[in-house]
Amino acid sequence: MEHEAAQTQPLIQFDHVSKIYDQEKAVQNVSLTIQKGEFFVLVGASGSGKTTTLKMINRLLTPSQGRIIFQGRDIAALPLKPYRHHVGYVLQTSALFPNMSVLENAAVTLNAQGIKTKAARPKIEQLLSEVGLDPNKYAQRMPHELSGGEQQRVGIVRALAAEPEVILMDEPFSALDPISRQQLQQLVAKLHEKLRTTIIFVTHDMDEALQLGTRIGVMQHGLLEQVDTPTDIVLHPKNAQVAAMFKTQQAPTVSDLIALGFYQLKDDTSNLPTIKPESTLAELAQAFLNQSEQLVQGNDHMVVTQHDYLRYMAQQ
Numbered sequence: 209m210e211h212e213a214a215q216t217q218p219l220i221q222f223d224h225v226s227k228i229y230d231q232e233k234a235v236q237n238v239s240l241t242i243q244k245g246e247f248f249v250l251v252g253a254s255g256s257g258k259t260t261t262l263k264m265i266n267r268l269l270t271p272s273q274g275r276i277i278f279q280g281r282d283i284a285a286l287p288l289k290p291y292r293h294h295v296g297y298v299l300q301t302s303a304l305f306p307n308m309s310v311l312e313n314a315a316v317t318l319n320a321q322g323i324k325t326k327a328a329r330p331k332i333e334q335l336l337s338e339v340g341l342d343p344n345k346y347a348q349r350m351p352h353e354l355s356g357g358e359q360q361r362v363g364i365v366r367a368l369a370a371e372p373e374v375i376l377m378d379e380p381f382s383a384l385d386p387i388s389r390q391q392l393q394q395l396v397a398k399l400h401e402k403l404r405t406t407i408i409f410v411t412h413d414m415d416e417a418l419q420l421g422t423r424i425g426v427m428q429h430g431l432l433e434q435v436d437t438p439t440d441i442v443l444h445p446k447n448a449q450v451a452a453m454f455k456t457q458q459a460p461t462v463s464d465l466i467a468l469g470f471y472q473l474k475d476d477t478s479n480l481p482t483i484k485p486e487s488t489l490a491e492l493a494q495a496f497l498n499q500s501e502q503l504v505q506g507n508d509h510m511v512v513t514q515h516d517y518l519r520y521m522a523q524q
């Protein structure tokens with residue numbers, strides 16, 4: 209019973225929240241409760257109000273109307289600095305300081321709490337390992353010596369280090385190539401599973417929303433149109449627009465095949481043609497007419513074979 213109670217403990221509540229710019233409502237009358245431990249995904253077209261909603265949570269923006277409640281208290285009444293320690297933020301581009309090492313960058317949230325980088329080091333190193341960055345190799349590197357995906361991993365470590373109650377993520381993987389994006393999606397899903405930190409994740413990618421969210425909120429023109437589990441959104445869309453959003457998913461691609469594990473790792477791939485991760489399965493089938501093994505572009509060992517393709521199709 210205690211476990212159940214813990215699962216439905218409201219962490220953040222929107223109470224009739226609007227944000228108005230020059231009489232235009234960027235966010236309209238949103239009421240929403242996010243439970244502790246949820247992986248909540250806000251999804252919607254460009255300009256629908258997702259970022260505005262997120263920024264009101266960490267008080268980068270103030271609601272024009274309504275209130276936001278955090279652990280039972282109106283955030284407007286909380287002292288800003290301690291409140292911010294409870295709220296981690298991961299942006300679209302990593303926003304690392306270019307003149308600071310990975311270790312120093314990752315430690316800034318702890319520095320803000322008065323913990324020196326030296327003292328923070330063991331914890332940062334442990335988190336770096338956790339996100340797949342060997343601290344011996346990466347701790348002293350500078351941001352320009354990292355790939356985009358690695359920079360986002362450091363951004364995640366920075367947010368996690370302070371052990372916030374909630375982590376806000378605004379399209380954190382949208383600038384990455386499909387393979388890195390998939391790896392990072394799997395990583396945050398795994399971290400969430402393990403740490404159970406509440407995550408509020410913004411994306412305009414419906415596939416990403418369905419893959420990651422334990423619940424999804426669909427925004428349109430500033431309105432929160434529907435809040436449901438991924439299954440219910442797909443099976444019972446509230447209106448035609450929501451249905452259309454989740455139906456206009458692109459044809460499956462090579463990335464989808466890879467995400468489900470239909471690939472091989474091969475040592476010698478020097479003679480293989482390459483296929484792009486964003487190629488459709490029709491294009492892949494076409495490529496197989498010439499060669500039954502295709503190297504996935506952007507890496508040296510990941511190969512999709514005709515057999516992988518058939519296994520995938522058989523499963524659909």
Ligand SMILES: Nc1ncnc2c1ncn2[C@@H]1O[C@H](COP(=O)(O)OP(=O)(O)OP(=O)(O)O)[C@@H](O)[C@H]1O
Pocket residue numbers: 229233234252253254255256257258259260261412
């Ligand atoms: N400072 C501002 N002044 C006036 N209008 C603004 C301001 N910031 C945002 N808006 C408007 O509010 C609406 C919502 O913007 P918001 O950034 O929340 O959208 P979004 O859903 O995050 O879009 P995207 O997917 O493109 O990031 C947009 O119409 C935008 O033009």
Ligand SMILES: [Mg+2]
Pocket residue numbers: 258259260378
């Ligand atoms: Mg945005």
